[in-house]
Amino acid sequence: MYYCEADPDSKLTIHRGGPDGPILATGETCKASEGCTEIFLHDSNTEMKIHHEYHHLPFTHNKSFFTYKDKQYHWKDHTELIDDASREVVGKFHATWLEGTGHKIGTLEVMDEGMQDLVVVTAIVVQERSDERTLAVTKSFEMVSDNH
Numbered sequence: 001m002y003y004c005e006a007d008p009d010s011k012l013t014i015h016r017g018g019p020d021g022p023i024l025a026t027g028e029t030c031k032a033s034e035g036c037t038e039i040f041l042h043d044s045n046t047e048m049k050i051h052h053e054y055h056h057l058p059f060t061h062n063k064s065f066f067t068y069k070d071k072q073y074h075w076k077d078h079t080e081l082i083d084d085a086s087r088e089v090v091g092k093f094h095a096t097w098l099e100g101t102g103h104k105i106g107t108l109e110v111m112d113e114g115m116q117d118l119v120v121v122t123a124i125v126v127q128e129r130s131d132e133r134t135l136a137v138t139k140s141f142e143m144v145s146d147n148h
């Protein structure tokens with residue numbers, strides 16, 4: 001079990017277990033680069049950046065990519081984590097039928113047990129950042145709508 005808290009400044013703290021469990025990772029929006037999240041994995045003392053690309057055209061996939069231990073990976077939308085070199089699926093998110101396209105409730109399948117923490121942490125970060133972006137776009141649209 002994992003637990004994620006997001007503070008008002010968009011800092012993410014991911015715990016192993018519940019909210020009182022040890023901190024597994026922290027994530028913050030990159031100050032120098034828009035569309036990027038800096039992650040610090042506490043267990044391995046590793047820093048990495050996830051770059052988020054959001055597409056506006058229909059039938060295109062959002063993509064979040066990062067490098068971990070000299071290997072490149074990317075999340076295709078919120079559904080598949082892919083090892084770019086081998087093209088193998090490392091993790092897969094299955095939304096429940098109740099959730100539809102919201103991608104919040106479901107199961108996360110990890111293909112390699114040794115990659116579990118990485119898959120979970122990056123899946124949480126990708127979902128949180130997508131939610132923040134959706135909220136920002138919605139608020140922006142509401143502001144424009146209120147003016148007309």
